[in-house]
Amino acid sequence: MSLNRRQFLTTSSLALAASTIDLRRLFAHAAPGQAPQAAPQTAFTAIRGTVGFFTGQGGTIGYHISKDGVVVVDAQMPATAKICLDGVKERDGGRTIDYLVNTHHHGDHTGGNPVFLPAVKKILAHANVPKLQREAAARAAAARPDAPAPEVVVADTTFTTTWREAVGADAMALRYYGPAHTSGDAVVTFEKANVVHVGDLVFNRSHPYIDKPAGASIANWMKVLDGIAADHAADTIYIFGHANAKFQVTGSKADLACMRDYLGALLEFVRGEIKAGKSREAIVGIKDPLKSFPDQGPLIPRVLTAAYEEVAG
Numbered sequence: 001m002s003l004n005r006r007q008f009l010t011t012s013s014l015a016l017a018a019s020t021i022d023l024r025r026l027f028a029h030a031a032p033g034q035a036p037q038a039a040p041q042t043a044f045t046a047i048r049g050t051v052g053f054f055t056g057q058g059g060t061i062g063y064h065i066s067k068d069g070v071v072v073v074d075a076q077m078p079a080t081a082k083i084c085l086d087g088v089k090e091r092d093g094g095r096t097i098d099y100l101v102n103t104h105h106h107g108d109h110t111g112g113n114p115v116f117l118p119a120v121k122k123i124l125a126h127a128n129v130p131k132l133q134r135e136a137a138a139r140a141a142a143a144r145p146d147a148p149a150p151e152v153v154v155a156d157t158t159f160t161t162t163w164r165e166a167v168g169a170d171a172m173a174l175r176y177y178g179p180a181h182t183s184g185d186a187v188v189t190f191e192k193a194n195v196v197h198v199g200d201l202v203f204n205r206s207h208p209y210i211d212k213p214a215g216a217s218i219a220n221w222m223k224v225l226d227g228i229a230a231d232h233a234a235d236t237i238y239i240f241g242h243a244n245a246k247f248q249v250t251g252s253k254a255d256l257a258c259m260r261d262y263l264g265a266l267l268e269f270v271r272g273e274i275k276a277g278k279s280r281e282a283i284v285g286i287k288d289p290l291k292s293f294p295d296q297g298p299l300i301p302r303v304l305t306a307a308y309e310e311v312a313g
Contacts, residue, residue: 042083044091047237047250049193050169054087056080058108059241060249062197064190065092069168072116073101073188073197073239074109081112085119098167099124101174102155103199103241104182105133105214113153124163125155126176128184132214159186175231177224181208183215187228196232197239201225202259204243204251205295210306218263218310225260229253244295262293270307283308 042056044063054061057080062073070092075081088097100116102109102125110133113123137152163174170192177187181200188197200209201224210216238256243249269290273283284305287298 040080042080044087047193047195047239049190049195051190051193051195053239053249054084055249056083058111059103059106059200060197060239062188062195062239063088064167064170064172064193066168066170067093067095069166069170070095070097071099071101071167071172071190072097072120074103074199074241075100075112075116077108077111078115081115084112085116089119096121098122099172101125101172101186101188101197102129103188103197104185105129105136106182106200106209106211107136109199109241110153114151117153122157123153123155124157124159124174126174126184126186127158127160128182128215129186130154130158132182132184136214177227178220179215179217180221180224181216182211185224189232194233194235195237195239196228198228198241198256200241201228202238202240202251202256204240204249204255205247205258206242206244207296207300207303208242208259208263210303212306212309216306218267218307222260222263225256225263229256246295262290262296265290265293266303266307267311270304271311274308274311280308280312 040057042054044052044054046052050064050066052063054063056076058076059074061076061084064071065088070088072084072088076084097116097120100113100120100123102113102123104126117123133152133154141149159174159176161176165172170190173189173191174186175189176185185199185201187199187201190196201221203209210218234253236253238251240249240251240255270283273286284301286304289298290296
């Protein structure tokens with residue numbers, strides 16, 4: 001399936017600031033009586049071969065840069081997308097980016113798409129992502145009718161189950177394992193480097209966002225993580241969308257297993273609370289840390305609500 005080239009939707013979203021905003025000005029101003037917000041720290045980190053990652057504001061960006069092929073995975077928010085794009089240009093000699101891949105539709109992974117748009121040949125995502133992105137933008141517009149309306153750029157090229165293509169010195173393979181964090185999560189493998197970007201399929205030692213309106217499934221998410229681990233080597237390095245401040249945004253199969261076990265423990269805990277006769281309100285209000293998962297910290301309503309809805313049907 002393929003969408004029209006450069007297809008985009010203009011809508012309203014507070015999270016999607018205009019891409020022309022200078023980062024220093026954006027974070028220098030604050031409401032009266034509030035201290036100015038500090039600009040996010042940004043960094044490029046090499047991993048293996050031609051592959052590395054960029055951290056800034058939003059989901060971790062992955063990149064592959066060689067003399068004859070460039071790929072960027074995810075786009076963060078407009079301000080840090082500009083910093084990332086400038087850094088990529090410095091490293092690739094100004095070469096046009098072959099692909100910008102969106103691992104899923106959330107704004108902290110796609111908000112920077114308009115910034116990257118003039119510099120990329122194609123924007124690639126799972127087939128469900130453009131629709132999910134438009135729906136999320138429409139909800140944001142309805143919630144904030146007076147907010148500014150920057151453009152929202154969606155993928156012009158999509159895939160359904162798998163995608164593979166040589167990109168310069170490496171080959172990029174994409175796979176959709178089914179509903180998990182959303183119903184459009186792409187896993188991006190750089191085969192020669194043996195590095196895999198899993199997007200928000202892993203929140204390393206932190207509570208995840210489980211997007212039920214976008215088709216998330218906690219039970220299937222566990223199967224997806226097992227499938228990813230089975231399809232890759234023991235020494236594969238994984239890039240995660242997010243991580244607890246005390247942990248890294250890269251890791252190994254052990255971290256995938258930890259995420260899977262956390263999700264299983266979350267479902268089992270909520271199932272037990274329901275069987276004990278507790279109300280939804282009581283369960284969602286629980287704040288004790290999940291047993292055996294202290295690093296995530298106290299439970300929060302966001303994950304308990306999603307688990308309750310899944311268990312209770």
